[in-house]
Amino acid sequence: MLTAGATLFLIFAGGLVTSTGSGLAVPDWPLSYGMLMPPMVGGIFFEHGHRLIAATVGFLTLVLALWTARTERRAGVRRLAWSALGVVIAQGVLGGLTVLFLLPTSVSVSHACLAQTFFCLTIALAYATSREWLAVAPLEIDGAGVSNAATFATGVVFVQLLLGALMRHLHAGLAIPDFPLAFGRLVPHFESPGVVIHFSHRVGAVVVLLAVVRLVLSALRSGLRPLRRTATAALVLVLLQVGLGASTVLSVRAVLPTTLHVATGAALLGACFFAMLRARRLLSPVPGAPEPAAMVRAAA
């Protein structure tokens, strides 16, 4: 839980780096101006601060992997923890490469996407070691509907985050300067790649909203309180996210709404992913299927 929380904060700090245009305020890596701790002034505060938080998350993940290797009896969970460590190391290297190669779009976007993936890994680890996972037996309710809805929502949100990262790193955030219309029209003239990416992100927002509404309806039908809560949280986040997206455009990319838009996107992905895990854990995919909890006991 601590690592997952720290990761969400790290994503917020990463968003601050790009929102403030500080991505290259520290031109070297892994050191900063040849130092471990440069003066935290101007853009260095954001870029080096991001590096410090990332180092903390890396350390937490290392502790988590070692702790899991020592105490966890399920091989799958141990593999998951080591995977998280591998991903956080890869993420650090990508962060370094994007600085050394002067923010190439492919590396910067990969850095953004891998951050979201690592966040999902930490959520999976937290859930796999939670009391709910270990104690609860799946109900004999067909969970395929809500599970599919959550999986679809997670996939759609991830694609939307990819589009958002592309828009951010191609500086297309204001390619369409008005909201809710686009150049005063429902559909703009696609005169530049920036307009195409920006408009795709807006269309993606509608698809995400519909996917999350479907998830909420499925969760309500399941009658299961934890799922209803998670799905409702996702709906609140998606509504907040739309508002933040509009604020980003209307405020001409002011730092706070722009950065919160990044962090809320990650939180939304996390909520959908968590809903998917919960649906698969709490509800039986097919009525009469073996209970995962029983399988845990058998494996132990």
Place this chain on the structure above:
Amino acid sequence: MVINPIARVLAGTLTLVLAACGGSQPTAPPPTQAPAAPAAAPGAPASAGSGSVTGKISFEGSAPAAEKVKLSADPKCAAMHKEGLERQAIKVTDGGLADVLVYVKSGAQGTEVPAEPALLDQKGCDYSPHMLVLVAGQKLKIRNSDDTLHNIHPRPKDNQEFNIGQPRQGMESEKSFDKPEILIPVGCDVHPWMRAYIAVLSNPYFSVTGEDGNFTIKGLPPGEYEIEAVHGKLGKDKAAAARITVKAGEAAKLDLTLRG
């Protein structure tokens, strides 16, 4: 296996990431030091003539008001400007526009490269000058005169981009640009208000207007030239140009107007 649902989900997610985020765009090569400038005779161009072009660059339109810079992000910068610092991107005095590059766009013979490096100084958390002019291949010396750190990050389109740090006062670095390129924005990502422009020319015949908008291009051999005036903030789209004939020993008069 209990963890199977998670493992399946994660495998799918990772596959999606690798497929979606691997990026097909080739990564840029690492920044490298550009080749050193070729040796050249010091002082005026070897083919210097006795003609000149002189005049004034005027501005028509509404210049934006000066912006007050927020220096609080770096206490050392704030201490250098106790009265505050204002940034005026378009400086107009009596109709004359400052910091305009006026250069021979076409008609110049010879491409002598000055042996002396051109200096871009970081002083008082600002650049000096705001419009720096180089000949392609000429050395660019970058100095940090401040007791705080700066990074120097030009964003050229035709030349090699670089980003270097100068954490200590008095540090100097040398770079060069190989290809002519008008208006390369250069900035410090630590102090985002620091902005300047570098112009890389193919010939050494240029001038930058003073506060009053006046300029003089000296040392021109007789001939017909196309002269262009371009301002960093206004950009190349709003440049003004004219053809002019220069005679030996005479100063040809040329006034141009840039519109905002």
